[in-house]
Amino acid sequence: MRHAKLLATLPLVVITLGLLVIPAGAHNSPHSDPYWTGLYFNNPTLSGVPTVVRQDAKVDFDWGAGSPHPSIPADNFSVRWFRTVDLPGGRYRFFVTVDDGVRLWVDGVLLIDKWLEQAATTYSADIDLYSGRHLIVMEYYERYGVATAKLWWETPPIAVTWKGEYFNNRSLSGAPVFTRCDSAIDFDWGQGSPDPRIPADSFSVRWTGDVYFDRSGYYTFYARTDDGVKIWLDSSPLIAAWWDQPATTYSVTRYVSRGVHRIEVNYYENTGFATIKVWWRPVTPPSPPGAAIIVDELDPGFTWGGPWRSRHHAYLGYKGHMYWTRSTTYVPQNYAIWKPSLPHPSYYEVFFFIPRCYATTHRARYRIFHNGQRHDRIVNQAIYYDKWVSLGTYYFNASGNEFVFLGDNTREPYLSRYIGVDAMKFVPK
Numbered sequence: 455m456r457h458a459k460l461l462a463t464l465p466l467v468v469i470t471l472g473l474l475v476i477p478a479g480a481h482n483s484p485h486s487d488p489y490w491t492g493l494y495f496n497n498p499t500l501s502g503v504p505t506v507v508r509q510d511a512k513v514d515f516d517w518g519a520g521s522p523h524p525s526i527p528a529d530n531f532s533v534r535w536f537r538t539v540d541l542p543g544g545r546y547r548f549f550v551t552v553d554d555g556v557r558l559w560v561d562g563v564l565l566i567d568k569w570l571e572q573a574a575t576t577y578s579a580d581i582d583l584y585s586g587r588h589l590i591v592m593e594y595y596e597r598y599g600v601a602t603a604k605l606w607w608e609t610p611p612i613a614v615t616w617k618g619e620y621f622n623n624r625s626l627s628g629a630p631v632f633t634r635c636d637s638a639i640d641f642d643w644g645q646g647s648p649d650p651r652i653p654a655d656s657f658s659v660r661w662t663g664d665v666y667f668d669r670s671g672y673y674t675f676y677a678r679t680d681d682g683v684k685i686w687l688d689s690s691p692l693i694a695a696w697w698d699q700p701a702t703t704y705s706v707t708r709y710v711s712r713g714v715h716r717i718e719v720n721y722y723e724n725t726g727f728a729t730i731k732v733w734w735r736p737v738t739p740p741s742p743p744g745a746a747i748i749v750d751e752l753d754p755g756f757t758w759g760g761p762w763r764s765r766h767h768a769y770l771g772y773k774g775h776m777y778w779t780r781s782t783t784y785v786p787q788n789y790a791i792w793k794p795s796l797p798h799p800s801y802y803e804v805f806f807f808i809p810r811c812y813a814t815t816h817r818a819r820y821r822i823f824h825n826g827q828r829h830d831r832i833v834n835q836a837i838y839y840d841k842w843v844s845l846g847t848y849y850f851n852a853s854g855n856e857f858v859f860l861g862d863n864t865r866e867p868y869l870s871r872y873i874g875v876d877a878m879k880f881v882p883k
Contacts, residue, residue, distance in 0.1 A: 489837075490535045494523060498595040500532045510535065511837040513592060513605040520601070520840065524810075532595035533603065543585035544609055551576045551604040552594060558605070559591040569595070574602045608668075614638075616663040616719075620648060624722040626658045636661065639719055643728040658722035659730070670712045670847070670883070672737040677719075678703045680729040684720040696722075701729045707737060709801045709883065711847065747802075749792040750877040751777050758875075760788030760862075771809030771840070772877040778812035779862050781871040786861030792878035796852040804845040804858060805879040808838040813874030817866055821859040824848045835874055847883055 489509035496505045506523050513535050521528040548565055550556050553574040558566040565579040594603045616639060619630035631651050639661055647654040667673070675692050677683045682696040683704070693704045721730045749755040750773060758765055758777070764787065766778050779788045796802065804822055813835040820831045822845060831845045850856050858878055864871060 487537045487539070490537045493534045494526050495532045495534075496526055496530075498530045498532050498597060500534055500593060500595070504534075508839075509837075513603060515601070515603045515841070517596075517601040517840075519599065522601075522839070528601070529596060529598045532593070534591065534593050535605075536589065536591045538587050538589050540587050541583055541585070543583060545580055545582050546607050546609060547578055547580050548607040549576060549578045549605070550592065551602060553600050553602040554597050555595045556603070557593040559589075561588050571597045574600070609666075614663045614665050616661040619660045620652050621658045621660075622652055622656075624656050624658050624724060626660055626720060626722075630660075639730060639732040641728075641730050643723075645727060648728075654728070655723060655725045658720070661719040661721075661732075663717050664714050665717050666714050667710050667712055669736070670710065672707055673710050673734050674705055674707045674737055675734040676703060676705045676732065678729060678731040679721065680727050681724050682720075682722045683730065683732075685732065686716075686718045688715050696720075698724050701727070709847070709849075746882075747794045747796060747880040748877055749794050749880075751775070751790070751875055755793045755795065757791040757793070758788070759791070760786075764788045764862075766812075768809070768812050770811060771874070772807040776809050776812065777875040778872050779875070780869040781815055781864040781866045781873060782862045783865055783868055784863055786863040789859060789861040790875045791857050791859055793854075793857040794850075794878070794880045795854070796850055796856070796880065799850065799852045801847055801849050801883040802880040803847040803883055805842040805881065806833070806845060806858075807842050807876040807879070808833075808835050808840075809874050809876055810840045811874075812872045813838070815864045815866060815871040815873050817864040818873060819861060819864060820845055821861075822846070822848055823859065824856045825851045842879060850880070 489511055490513055492508050492510045493504035494506040494508070495501065505525050515522065519528060522531070522533070548558060548560065550558055550566055551574055552568070554571045555569040556566060556577070557564065557569055560581055560583070563581065565581060566577050568575070568577055592605050616636040617633065618636045619633050621627065622631050632649065641648065645654060647657070648659070675685065675687070677685055677693050678701060679695065679699070680701040681698045684694050684696055685692040687708060687710070692706050692708065695702070695704055719732050752775060764779050768776050768778060770776060777790070806820065816834045816836055818833045818835050820833060822829045822831065825848070829846065829848060833843060833845070845858070860873070860875065862873055864873065
């Protein structure tokens with residue numbers, strides 16, 4: 455079980471950030487701290503001794519109108535999180551989303567100072583960091599109503615550098631004649647050649663690049679080519695038009711998650727004019743996504759399989775009720791199925807609500823069955839506390855035969871862990 459500990463004999467040292475209090479040795483770890491240390495106060499001013507001290511895997515909380523802990527009120531509380539993180543050198547962009555107030559320091563530098571009552575708002579700030587360990591501190595308070603506190607960071611988007619391999623044949627055969635870095639795939643060679651070492655006709659090029667997408671969503675990819683082109687995104691084909699043709703534009707729309715993705719472009723020129731251009735742009739959704747579809751464990755879309763005597767009730771979690779069972783090893787004895795009634799085919803992000811108690815397994819084995827495919831996700835339930843946890847984004851065809859499966863076969867010692875069974879949420883993207 456997860457137990458928050460009262461601050462008792464924890465040695466404290468005050469560092470020069472006003473009244474910022476951090477446990478001694480917090481900045482002396484040889485590596486990144488695996489968790490955030492959270493000091494939770496039952497007042498909005500971080501005053502006195504914290505009521506609760508606990509380890510949080512992420513600062514990524516949406517408590518709604520609730521409380522982060524039974525010992526903390528739903529309103530008029532505050533939190534100080536700190537963690538030492540080992541980062542490579544470079545420029546970083548830090549983001550916070552909060553309702554209400556926030557202050558963020560990195561190595562003693564106050565990056566964000568929005569200590570005021572407000573609806574959920576996102577702020578960001580950039581900082582250049584050397585390679586090594588860095589102390590990150592976030593202070594937060596909640597006054598009334600909805601409570602949200604999230605923190606993350608990323609390197610700002612950088613220009614793509616394409617590795618271009620140039621061949622003196624149309625089939626990308628053998629070793630390239632030369633390799634160079636191209637800042638963009640945007641060439642109109644006319645009846646000429648890309649380089650004196652390459653003929654004006656009967657040549658080919660392979661470009662590869664790692665591209666950072668700063669947000670998840672749909673993107674339209676374009677290619678204008680004379681003659682043939684093929685494009686892959688993370689090894690999945692996007693465009694295939696591998697034939698002789700005058701300058702022609704192709705496009706395809708795909709969902710892309712935020713982060714770095716590998717794009718490969720193959721091109722060949724036979725005779726005549728030579729043109730190749732590749733680009734993309736995000737798709738603006740025509741309207742906001744629809745409401746989330748939630749299947750709770752008491753809803754018709756939920757099924758429990760296995761002996762009823764192994765299914766236990768607890769009056770907590772989403773809507774004040776959950777089931778729990780104990781872990782088995784390799785063969786499932788109990789299982790749960792959530793089958794949503796989805797309004798239309800689309801990409802949906804799947805979330806599972808993990809309650810604060812009766813969820814101690816480190817290896818909850820979720821299986822998402824969607825569009826004729828299966829994806830498995832293993833989640834450490836023990837590190838979450840009354841939180842919606844994402845299992846990923848998937849395409850559902852809304853056939854009525856898609857579902858999420860959770861068995862008790864965690865492969866941990868027999869009956870050694872609790873498995874929490876609560877609500878599943880499907881959010882259209």
